[in-house]
Amino acid sequence: MVESSAELGASAAAMSVSENLMALSGVLEEGERMREQKEREERQKMIWELGENSQDDLKGFLRDIEDKDQQLRQAAKDRSSGSAPLPPIRGGGRGVPLPQPKHAEPGSDKPKPKPKPVVDRSKKNYDYYAEWDKFDVDKALNETEQESAEVSASAAPIAPSANVDPADLYDVDRMSSELRHATAEKEKEKGNEAFKAGEVEQAVKHWTAALKLVPRVHTVLCNRAHGYNQLKRYEEAVEDCSAAIAAEPTFAKAWYRRGIARKSLKEYDMALHDLERAASLDNANQQ
Numbered sequence: 001m002v003e004s005s006a007e008l009g010a011s012a013a014a015m016s017v018s019e020n021l022m023a024l025s026g027v028l029e030e031g032e033r034m035r036e037q038k039e040r041e042e043r044q045k046m047i048w049e050l051g052e053n054s055q056d057d058l059k060g061f062l063r064d065i066e067d068k069d070q071q072l073r074q075a076a077k078d079r080s081s082g083s084a085p086l087p088p089i090r091g092g093g094r095g096v097p098l099p100q101p102k103h104a105e106p107g108s109d110k111p112k113p114k115p116k117p118v119v120d121r122s123k124k125n126y127d128y129y130a131e132w133d134k135f136d137v138d139k140a141l142n143e144t145e146q147e148s149a150e151v152s153a154s155a156a157p158i159a160p161s162a163n164v165d166p167a168d169l170y171d172v173d174r175m176s177s178e179l180r181h182a183t184a185e186k187e188k189e190k191g192n193e194a195f196k197a198g199e200v201e202q203a204v205k206h207w208t209a210a211l212k213l214v215p216r217v218h219t220v221l222c223n224r225a226h227g228y229n230q231l232k233r234y235e236e237a238v239e240d241c242s243a244a245i246a247a248e249p250t251f252a253k254a255w256y257r258r259g260i261a262r263k264s265l266k267e268y269d270m271a272l273h274d275l276e277r278a279a280s281l282d283n284a285n286q287q
Helices: 007-083 124-134 137-155 176-197 200-213 220-232 234-247 252-264 270-287
Strands: none
Touching: 007 176, 007 252, 176 200, 176 220, 200 220, 220 234, 220 252, 252 270
């Protein structure tokens, strides 16, 4: 049966509406994808800006600490050298009357005569020459040099003892959270610099101080484990690496350094497991 013109027109209209709906749906989907992409970009930008601002705040805080430290050191140096102003005498000005200046009486404009110096006429000139003959010039010079050396030694800044453990310098309970984190970051950097200079034991001490201030930081634990491996303290290296893995299970360096320590302890099966795990995590991170 041949379709009528009305039916053909209705069919064409239905097809046109369907095509328009499909096109509109595609436009809406594309707009939704663009909106989601824009939101992701804005979130990433916000996270990056927050990270930059946090780093700037931390650097500024560290600079303030260093400036304050320099001021305290300079104040201590000034006190030791005697150039700093002394505090007022305790109780000064209380209970002890100060001498008051005498007011000149009217009509007494003439200056008072100065007292004449008293001359000891009992000694003759040859007595003074005899005293100079007895004066020991070398002895006086030696005493002067010794006094100068004592003054210089007392004014020189006292260098910190190399045997002082940095971890003993901090009272953690009296430090704020911000100060503890900032100081821990400085101790971590000091440990890194000491390790690069070949001072492994000193590096371990600085990392220990950093962990005392802020415990369970996986990067610092792994650094100290590396130092323990260099010092052949393998059991302690295994402990630090295990703590670092507990804090960050995907940290490949901790697995690798624990594997090295276990290999040195002849725990070959566990060492092989740790090294394989480190290799797999490293490959995953590179992909």
